[in-house]
Amino acid sequence: MALLELDDVSKAFGSLKAVDGVSFKVEAGEIFGIAGPNGSGKSTLFNIITGIPFGPDRGRIRFDGTAINGKPGHAIARLGLARTFQRETSFDGLTVFENALIGASYGKQEKAAAAAREAAAEALEFVGLGSSSFGRLAGELSVFERKCLMLATAIAMQPRMLLLDEPASSLTKPEIETSIGLIRRTAERGITILLIEHVLTFLMSLSQHLLVLNNGRVLAAGEPGSVIADQRVIEAYLGTRRAVA
């Protein structure tokens, strides 16, 4: 049984079909990539899977065998599905450790205070925010450190699956390389990963399966090498004239 399964899922804003009849399955243990040009519906898809801030208008979403469409975001998170956001999102007036502790306290299993502190510290060390960073205010971190903190906060929830929304945006090349390693090691912890990214090379180096969205619909899906060689994908990314040239 797939860990996550979407069946004919849609979300509209007025007359705009942001996500339009999307179906796919993510198997436990894999890194599944979702690509697509700007405005193709990637973030909306994450929003409706996680219920943050809204679910789908129609369609079925199952996580680990449980129907989750229509459930509030906190209930979905408690089932073991965590997410990060495209923009670095943290409680800026709280410390690095306090942010991760919120994730640890919010996760799948109810934890005693000591166990939550341990999970928070372990997740922060894992992403490279060592104990010397614990007392720093989140709002004072660099963009890269804030992305690492967001990842640590999600990992501290000890999820079964993690949805990462454009983790490479606004990063330098060396930071992107570090992020690729970090995501790979996150998957090695046994966390299934659904990854949105605009940058195809980033997705290609990580994903076992790749799905491309365009105008809210699935344009192509399957093994990454054949998906990016698909003429429709080339045209959606580069435009017809450049694709032909």
Ligand SMILES: Nc1ncnc2c1ncn2[C@@H]1O[C@H](COP(=O)(O)OP(=O)(O)OP(=O)(O)O)[C@@H](O)[C@H]1O
């Ligand atoms: N809350 C909203 N209200 C109205 N329209 C929205 C809302 N959220 C997204 N949209 C629209 O839905 C479409 C899909 O947007 P979405 O952010 O999901 O695309 P995306 O693929 O994530 O884009 P990007 O790569 O630029 O982040 C866009 O046309 C966007 O303007």
